[in-house]
Amino acid sequence: MTRLLIAAGQHVTPEGIIDRYPNSYNHFVLPFVIGISFILVYLLIGLIRVLYHLTGEDRIKLLKSLFIPKTALKNLKDIFCDCLIHTKIWERKPLLGYMHSAIAFGWFMLIVLGHLEVALFAPRHLEGISEGSLYYPIFYRFFIWINPEHETLRGTVFFFLMDFFLLYVLSGIGLAMFKRVRSIALGMRHTTKPSLADRVALYCLWAIFPLRLLAESFTADLSGGSFLTKPVNWMFRAFFGNELNFMPTWWAYSICLGLFFLAMPFSRYMHILTEPLLILMRNAGLKVRKPRKGFAEAEIYACSSCGLCIDACPMNTQKKNLKYSSVYFIRFLRRHNNRKINEIADKCLMCGKCAAICPVGVNSPEIRRVQRETLNNSISYDYSYLDNIAEEKLTSEASAKGKVLYFAGCMSHLTPKIIKSVESLLKASGTEYEFMDKDSGICCGRPLMLAGKTEAARKTIQANKALIEASGCKTLLLSCPICLKVFKEEYGLKGIEILHYTQLVDKLVKEGKIAPQKGSVSMVYHDPCELGRGCGIYNEPRNVLSAIGDLKKAPKEKDESICCGYSLGSMTLEEKDRSKIAESSVDNLMAGNPECIVTACPMCYRAIRSKSPVPVKDFAEIVAENMKQ
């Protein structure tokens, strides 16, 4: 030991901390330095690339958002909760959440505490690259010798914390290894197949922390340790006797770190560094404009490839469709595999479940939509007839002043029962209304948007908007969730309240304008994708339904509800695949043996009715049937 300390002694701090090496350098840090330099340069270039591809307007928006206190606070909260603690995974699968937060938060704390330790005890080494600020805090324990007689309480607390967080990370790594063998134990039926770079990074990640434990244990009698490293140190000394054994371990530790950083940009672990950027951009309110550049690129690299979306995707009721999951879509986007990108983009039902449960919050349906745009936006169309209708109707229909304007939409016209029931409810409550598309209406534009024909959609949106604004209505009532989403997001109707009929009925019941009759019928409510995940309307229909009968819970409901399979979102999904999805959706609803299924979307209504063993009712229909006379 004395031989190791000969070179030291030039720099003794009051606390008895001595640099064991001249210049605080040893060759073993090289792999780590190469790795970390590579990743830093890569990150810088990546950041410039992403910012370069944003539109000027978006860049200013992003910059401004950083200085708005409210957004800045939200940024901090989101980065802490999503990147470190992973609250979203905790909520759904606690064991998986523990695993991930152990690795992420534990590692983060090790880095922070390591730097803090250096800042307190050897601040000289944080002053610049030449002093080793890049690697010194990481390999602090290697470079120092602490005089046991000078050990302070402050130092001991750090030793304890470092060992504690190392144990925390190791427990996470242990779970991660177990997950590779039996993923279902952590709540995942399917996980993604790792690519080559993923594997390299994964095995390095697994090796980093056990090696760190070994390396720090070997030097624990020189540089201090706590409840974990000290006993391991004693044990190894009993086996090997010679302290010089620690050199290969520190080399291995450094090589693993370096390799991990070298493999990182090509692997799923890029999400660790990209997620904070994505959070900033999302909170600034940016939107995907190109499927592979700018904001989308941040989303693509932020995807952690965890595969939670595989189990969530309704298409995966059949195993052959696993490849259409969002995680693979993002992977192919990252690899620029155009043929597969387009195939997968067209298949998706756009139910939004993958985005709703994504721990990183990657909105892949939106990227898919923009991808469709690249192919379909240029298809020719001729909507000149819309102008004529607008002119005709503008003169004849300006009669809804201050009233409710009811827009049934294309799909409701296929289920006249819904329209009848909505009208009877409006009449019963004494609400004055005007029926906008009684005989003929213009499509809301959402189906065109979903098909990627955004420019064409703008035309129908304009035509409808002119009609609605000219009517002078104060409330726009819709019975189709597909319409609802586009009216809310794209129309920009100022001063007009946009309501789905479930919302209006809930309001009317609360105001006492209609009184539902409590019966004994047991029912279950199916959340339509566009209404629930699309517009966040979950409770209004449930409030009313529980006043009518015995509302049962489905195993998967609200933002986890299963798409009925007939969504307009999918361009190429075949009829027989859709029908399988409808079956699985109905199976989920029938779990509690309800006497009837209720939904609030004309398309879900048709789809579920075709598979359900019990009667299927529309929300308006069942309310209209169960009113106090």
Place this chain on the structure above:
Amino acid sequence: MIDFGFTVSPSSRINLDKCDKKSFSALAALEPDVLKCMACGSCSASCTAAHFEPTSVRRAILSLQNGQVEQALDLLKSCMLCGKCTMVCPRGINTRHLIISIQKIYGK
């Protein structure tokens, strides 16, 4: 040639030998559904755009089979892809994607 002040209208007879069969087989390869159509007309009856403009998937398919490409595209250009025809089709044809494919293959 003497100018009589009028011309003879071009023949409206369809000569299937002169039709562009390549495009139709390309369409059928991409959308095998097009061969399933039994011309029931459910799509035309439910069409949103047909209230305003002559729009019909049934007639468009028929026209394509007859080689009347222009006519087929005219019948589809006003389509708003609302998807009602897909919902009502008794043969389960994915009409929305069929329309897009027709426009992509024939429209240039």
